[in-house]
Amino acid sequence: MNKQSDTLTKGQQLIPNGMLDDNAPRNMWWCAAHVDEITEEPLARWLLEKPVVLYRLSDGTPVALDDRCPHRWAPLSEGEVKNDQIVCPYHGMEFGADGMCSKVPTQKSIPKSAKVQSYPLRTSGAFVWIWMGDPEAIDHEPVEMGFTTDPGWSVITGYMEVAANWVLIRENVLDLTHIAFLHSNTFQQDDWENPPEVSMQGDTIVYEQDFPPSPLSPLFCAAFGFEDKKIVKREQRGWMPSLAVSFSDWNIHDLDAGPDKRRDFIGRGAHIVTPGERGKTHYFFVASFDSPNAPVEILEKTKAGVISAFNEDKDLLQKIQARIMKDPRGLDFPEINLGADGAGVAVRRVLKRKLDAERGN
Structure with missing residues (x-):
């Protein structure tokens, strides 16, 4: 999946996502x-x-x-x-x-x-x-989101409108190699140089990656009760069960936990996108932690940091959308894919299958 097996000809995207047009399937939640x-x-x-x-x-x-x-x-x-x-x-x-x-x-x-x-x-x-x-x-129910109302979790939710096509956001949140660059001052997590392993489980896109012990992003340390930049062992697992929502689990292991102390934690993010007006997207997000009753002031501080980071995404994605819309070449411009684009290319394949099915292609 990480290997570029498709060829790109002049004036074509690898798999067109129609981001200047209405490109949203209707028969889904x-x-x-x-x-x-x-x-x-x-x-x-x-x-x-x-x-x-x-x-x-x-x-x-x-x-x-x-x-x-x-x-x-x-x-x-x-x-x-x-x-x-x-x-x-x-x-x-x-x-x-x-x-x-x-x-x-x-x-x-x-x-x-x-x-x-x-x-x-x-x-x-x-x-x-x-x-x-x-x-x-209608042949299925919406994606299960029970953890967002589970009292065993401390949950932050937020919303922003983004003046960009929803596919740009979906691909962005499935490729975390941009974190070391776009979010160098917010996430401060610079160990994503290598792309994750990407696979398909039915129509669900899955990525997985292990990291050696390294400082945890200061955005999440307080919510876990850690000091800033605490050295932890981390495994990342993300999955997209629907074009509308994807999840990202931060599986955290406290290397310094005593024999009677908790060692393993989960931080779960959810990225929910819904097309709005042409060229605009409703972006709902969740940041949650599998520890109940986190102090309100900690959650408010965490939310402010997450919003600062996501505003960095919003600003750049809106500039990308505006550039494409104003450039008379539109999508008629060379587009390459890198090894880290496995999940993004899979998104386009899933989308194409759904659109083709609805349009009778």
Whole structure:
């Protein structure tokens, strides 16, 4: 997988990812929001290049509808939820969770075409997931995210909008060799010179790598109760069970632990991407530690450090996207792959298979 077996011809990517176009499969679960974002107050969000309104019914059930009234296209998200019906702010038409119009204030009859698209939602862990493809094609549940609400873990979650195609972010978080360069001042973890071993387990991309004893990134030392730059033994294991989410486990071994002290720890990151408007991505992230009840001040400090590092990714990825969009050559530019790009190339292969299946290719 790490060997470049495909040839690149002029004007072609190794495997085109269509990053200047709509390149997101529909028949899969994407993250719509953090659970706390969805309340009885309508939330407007662009998902897979469509305007969607999210809200909860009085019993807590989350709802997702197209955010355009079928009468004169006013955004339903500018209205209110009343008696479990979302009320259009323009002329007061009401719609139920199934998208069907239930009331037209100015007349008794309701046009049969007075409806909007509704989308299936599921909750997994701390996130709500949406299926925007064919509901008859639902054949699996969202990725299991139970650790994000497990009291045995100390969990940090965050969100940022990135003005870059989601594939750029997905490839970025699966290739950690950039950490020694782009994150030299934040992660301060400069031992990623060698690419990891990459394999496929079905459609799940897996990478694994062992490291000799070395200083642990100061971003995570406090959360583990270590002093800064503590020397530890570390194994990294990452996996992408869905194009929407990937995980990265930092398996940490305390070499100085006494006979009655804990020796092994896990820090788990999750990188969740959902296409938004064209050329923009919703990026939800998780940093978690398999130790409960970490002090709030430690978690806040850790989160601030993680955000600083991820802003470095965001800034560069946005510049890459802008450069490609402004350059009249677009994707018609040579692109090479390195040995460390095994996981990234696998992402493109998985994506191509899914898109081809949906498009009947």
